[in-house]
Amino acid sequence: MNNLFSFFRILSVFLFSIVAVSAQEIIPEKQPEKPVENQFRKKRIDGIVATVGDYNILDSEIDKTYLEIESQGQSTKDITRCQILGKLMEEKLYAHQAIQDSIQVKDEDVKERMNQQIDYMVEQLKSMDAVVKYFKKDNEDEFRTELFDILKQQQLASEMTKKIVGAVEITPEETRTFFKSLSKDDLPLIGAEVEVARIVINPKVSDDEKKVVIDRLKEIKNEVLNGASFTTKAVLYTEDPGSRSTGGYYKMNKKTPFVKEFKDIAFSLQEGEISEPFETEFGYHIIYLEKIRGQDLEIRHILLKPKVTSASLKEAREKAELVRKRIADKELTFEEAARKFSDEKETRANGGVLINPKTQDTHFELTKMDPEMYGQVSNLKGGEMTQVLFDDDGRNGKRYIIMSVTSKMEEHLADFSKDYTKIRELALKEKQLKAIAKWFDEKIKETYIKINAEYRDCKFTNNWLKQ
Secondary structure: OHHHHHHHHHHHHHHOOOOHHHOOOOOOOOOOOHHHHOOOOOOOOOOEEEEEOOEEEEHHHHHHHHHHHHHOOOOOOOOOHHHHHHHHHHHHHHHHHHHHOOOOOOHHHHHHHHHHHHHHHHHHHOOHHHHHHHOOOOOHHHHHHHHHHHHHHHHHHHHHHHHHHHOOOOOHHHHHHHHHHOOHHHOOEEOOEEEEEEEEEOOOOOHHHHHHHHHHHHHHHHHHHOOOOHHHHHHHHOOOOOOHHHOOEEEEOOOOOOOHHHHHHHOOOOOOOEOOOEEEOOEEEEEEEEEEEOOEEEEEEEEEOOOOOHHHHHHHHHHHHHHHHHHHOOOOOHHHHHHHHOOOHHHHOOOOEOOOOOOOOOEEEHHHOOHHHHHHHOOOOOOOEOOOEEEEOOOOOEEEEEEEEEEEEOOEEOOOOOOHHHHHHHHHHHHHHHHHHHHHHHHHHHOOEEEOHHHOOOOOOOOOOOO
């Protein structure tokens, strides 16, 4: 069921990419446009309903968008054809202006994204013919051509949006002015938040188990050098769930957030070369450098993890229990214990404190927390810690953890000093939306736009009719 839901999410991206900061048209509201709406379920003759710059919008694109929204299990009763048309026109204007501004999108990047989506669709529907049939295309070439065009338009629209909002900055004084402009009724409600720290104890891996995976990786390398497919070997053997389905494939450059050891090896290879086995915190790897494209590398890798014995697991648990006891007995603070005993490099130097990947600060809003972490810490008070927990997430392997809530803040109305980061984000978003609205006003005036008669009574958010 989860795979099917994920599949339909990809289908919705295929035909209806929504740029978050500019979703101005899809707003549930009643509008006096029944003559248009009543035609939705009727059989229609497809045709061009609007033109924005160099792009046409077909009536069937609106119908397809309805189908894709419904395929996600979402109601469309409050979404009008006018709103969808307005959204599609926004995307076309972004893409049109991106070309005018000489924004470049590499065809190979679009093809890469297209192939990844098609591979996933085929995996879910079991065959390419089933995918073509689902989208009601005559053949695979027609399907691929349309998907490529749609993805390229989406990428152009995305790059254009980045250009607009990327130039928007917010100062502390503007943030303060924004906050002061809010009435008490408009102050955002900040959900209950916690700061969380953890201590991680990894089981030790024996030299014999390390040798087993190193020897196996050497065997795989020799098999590939003798004609076997690296891609096939990766699909069959890699223990990296993020790249298994693509045959170990990653595209990377020096800014890609891979661990140092992995990047160092990748950038030391010549095109077509396979590395010797090497170790990272995730296990042992070999890398095949498939292609060098300017500053980018296209690589494939195979990850194998040494097996952990039951004796090593028992020893790790006993160590974790001892560390917890010393904290409970106040021999050490949680922070001191994390610095001294934790095996997690990313948090050890910071006393085990976790960084929220969404906000890049140390606060986690309980209602938006990872469900597993929520279950571990939601009932803890500030300063309390969990029992020793067994963890096996597939990425880091088997290990034991101790979680602690270092501080807890109850639900409250936004406070400027305590919630400055969140208030700044709101102020910045408002400024970005104003910049986008201004951009639309300017570009609509100078761009050729035509809307067919049956949609000219729509109440658009943007001034598409230039009235």
